[in-house]
Amino acid sequence: MKRSGPPVATRNDHGFSGLRGFWAFTALPAGARLALAAVVAVLLLVDGVLALLAQTPMPTSIVYVGALIAIGAFAWRPPVAATVLVACGLVATLLGAGGPYSLALAVSAGLVTSTCGQWLSISYCVVTVALAMVAEGVGQGLVQGGGVGGVALGLASGLIGCGFREGRAREHQLSAHIDRLRRESAAAVQMERDRIADELHNVIAHDITTVVMQARALELVDDPLTRDTSRRAITDAATQALTDIRRMLRLVQGTDETVGGAGAGTVSLAATLESLRLGLGSTGASVELSFPGNEISISNSIETTLVHIAREAATNVMKHARRTPSIRLAVTSDRECITLQVWNAPSTGKSDGTADATGYGLKRMNDRVMLLGGTFEAGGAEKGWTVTATLPRF
Structure with missing residues (x-):
């Protein structure tokens, strides 16, 4: 099956626990990348309009724009995107706008768990929980209990991402299994062809050669006794060849019970x-x-x-x-x-x-x-x- 993204690190069939390296990732399918880029473009346009209408402070607007661009980067380099998101979250918390931003981090947890490696996903989730708790504690736009709600939202998003990842893993596994079955089937067919060719060459070829040689002998000799011997040899060899062909047909059709095939x-x-x-x-x-x-x-x-x-x-x-x-x-x-x-x-x-x-x-x-x-x-x-x-x- 053709892979829809850049090469990824090795992983086993049980999710991303086998990925090697903190920056290992699995690229999103081509369709998902295009959809994500389109959604980010629309959000950037809406955010720009809202920022102008609400007269949002410039530093906060820059952080929000950076976050949206980072989400779009999941279409190409998920580890970089996740890191930029976390960095923007820290900056947003320092600017006093950590509440809404922590919810955005929670929603993005599904993208992280779906594409990034195990340790990066865990680190992202820990930072997201910490920022949500801090935002609620210092009153940065989250009502009481909002931090717990953000954690629940992030957990749900992360589980959905894991589900998508497991689905792709099973798809690759089934694809590999189908390819292996095709190879084994082709090998079995080729083996059967070789066996039939071997039978034709080793058994029937002898009888046909006998017929050809004796037929040539008939053209070269005039002695009646010798010619009669050659005729009998031709008849015997042709009969044996016909018997061998019938036996091979029974063997191919699965009706020959001879052990060993030949x-x-x-x-x-x-x-x-x-x-x-x-x-x-x-x-x-x-x-x-x-x-x-x-x-x-x-x-x-x-x-x-x-x-x-x-x-x-x-x-x-x-x-x-x-x-x-x-x-x-x-x-x-x-x-x-x-x-x-x-x-x-x-x-x-x-x-x-x-x-x-x-x-x-x-x-x-x-x-x-x-x-x-x-x-x-x-x-x-x-x-x-x-x-x-x-x-x-x-």
Whole structure:
């Protein structure tokens, strides 16, 4: 929300008790400043006319004019205005006109408590009470009991000012709360978008890449058996992509009860690697799969992450090294960690340059592994390219 005045000191949500500094203040809203300036201008005109008609002594007239100008100053610098008002009150008391002036101070207490800091407001109220008592005691225009009436008037005005101040404080608090909710909502939407994009890239992209690579293979080979294998691979990959899209739609609509959101954890790592071995082998590469004979016990989140990494690494091989003669998929584990490694030999022949190397896949793989406290490496090794992910088993 746009603030309607100059910067103010820090305060808490419980009024002005948290304001720092004697001269700290909260500016009046723009509309209130304009209204106050208009009222002061009218009062100055009326006071001038009355002073001429009643032939008020010049010193007293100057004090009254100064007081009105000080009230107008609340529109810009409330602490200065309050100080000038008190000073004019002292002068008016010395001139014998403290009675009416003390009532003016009491009425202005609402402006002080609404805009000025805690200690300045307290000091102002103390001086106002003292001037009212003195004015009544020495007979400066106040009847008996008039001082008490002035104190009551000042108390009422001050409470009204505090009420306005608390209202503005709640308004700022609600505004800040609404802004925070908007930010959180935007962050939640962005997180959901990132998750869907991650699913598209890590799951469906593999199947689509398989379709593209096998379709290209159909154009390059004449062997009926090879072409039949490519057709089956295209059908299987397209069917899997359609299944993944439907699953994602159920997930977005809130009808998928899969824990963890991705749903990849419903497929075991061993089954995924075997499927990748067959898919990569259908491109003509020699694929070696190394998986421990005994069943590996790992948490669902770790297995889900390894499945994503295996599919993404295989997709990268098909995109960027589709003529590679040799691929190795290996899983090793010990008592604490499990490691997945995907290696491919350099692609033979000239690349067609159609692969889009954005680096998004590697970044997302690294983010997934780091999130679970593991390590991730990708780069040239063993005269080829290696992707290695090591994760704690639990």
